[in-house]
Amino acid sequence: MVPRVAWTAQRPTYREARRAVIDAALRRAQRRPTGNWFVFAASRDVRAGRPLGARVAGVELVAWRDRRGGLRVGPGGCPHLGADLATGIVRDGVLFCRWHGLALDGDGCEFGWRPVPAYDDGVLAWVRLDAVGGEAPLDAPVIPGRPDGAALAAVTRVDGSCEPCDVIANRLDPWHGAWFHPYSFTRLEVLTTPTDEDDRFLVSVTFRMGRFGVPVIAEFTTPDARTVLMRIVEGEGTGSVVETHATPTGPGPDGRPGVAVVEATVATSQRPGFAVARRAAPLITPLMRHAAARLWRDDLVYAERRYRVRTGGR
Numbered sequence: 001m002v003p004r005v006a007w008t009a010q011r012p013t014y015r016e017a018r019r020a021v022i023d024a025a026l027r028r029a030q031r032r033p034t035g036n037w038f039v040f041a042a043s044r045d046v047r048a049g050r051p052l053g054a055r056v057a058g059v060e061l062v063a064w065r066d067r068r069g070g071l072r073v074g075p076g077g078c079p080h081l082g083a084d085l086a087t088g089i090v091r092d093g094v095l096f097c098r099w100h101g102l103a104l105d106g107d108g109c110e111f112g113w114r115p116v117p118a119y120d121d122g123v124l125a126w127v128r129l130d131a132v133g134g135e136a137p138l139d140a141p142v143i144p145g146r147p148d149g150a151a152l153a154a155v156t157r158v159d160g161s162c163e164p165c166d167v168i169a170n171r172l173d174p175w176h177g178a179w180f181h182p183y184s185f186t187r188l189e190v191l192t193t194p195t196d197e198d199d200r201f202l203v204s205v206t207f208r209m210g211r212f213g214v215p216v217i218a219e220f221t222t223p224d225a226r227t228v229l230m231r232i233v234e235g236e237g238t239g240s241v242v243e244t245h246a247t248p249t250g251p252g253p254d255g256r257p258g259v260a261v262v263e264a265t266v267a268t269s270q271r272p273g274f275a276v277a278r279r280a281a282p283l284i285t286p287l288m289r290h291a292a293a294r295l296w297r298d299d300l301v302y303a304e305r306r307y308r309v310r311t312g313g314r
């Protein structure tokens, strides 16, 4: 049971939540290579038989499954007269343009359409855009270690108006947890803050489930410049991770930068019977809750506000 504490009676965290600590952690994160890889969807959203459209840093893309179920990604505009290939039809792993039937098997075509490198890690679908990223390309994206065995994965996405660094900075401020999300977190204590030598936050927190609470210790790291990884290191669901990936989508109609926040929760539990998802569900609810709509919206509001503050509303 979690004792009821009035919201205003919580211990304030603004003294510990120092901008210099957050900014330094963000700067270190931004130096970590991405290899120009961007998460653009959940793997299971790229289904057999139908194309999926995506936009990454203003680049229109189309993704589909080839004959062997492999992920294919390329420019979203048809090289013939520019039809939106995401409205095309996939037959036998071949993408047909709706306008005049140009067939793309994913290997390029006479009009010069060329695929771009794509990677399916089993949970998330990635694309490599070297012209956009401008870093030295890597053969594969940086995939944080995920729990193996009977793990449950859930992916959610929200879109907002800010830059990826604003999303990352929000996640690198663990101190806002119990104040800003009192419905989800309580008894939050930042145990260690990141340094050059040990670049992680260690946070003791209780996930709220109504009147009940699940205490855990969580570690926050930044495996690449656009990803924050939360891993439960002690307590229920040890080994479970929540990966937050921030992908630029390109300017919106108002000219502000668009961002897609794609969050993958890969939950595990040491309890017997975890493999049976339905029985395990109540145990991992708190983790899955991290991806709950309310928490998400609030964090995006934080990130968007941070963007406006630092850019003076531009």
Ligand code: FES
Pocket (backbone or CB within 6 Å): 078, 079, 080, 081, 082, 083, 097, 098, 099, 100, 101, 102
């Ligand atoms: S526009 Fe695609 S085949 Fe003509």
Ligand SMILES: [Fe+2]
Pocket (backbone or CB within 6 Å): 170, 176, 177, 180, 181, 298, 299
């Ligand atoms: Fe938050």
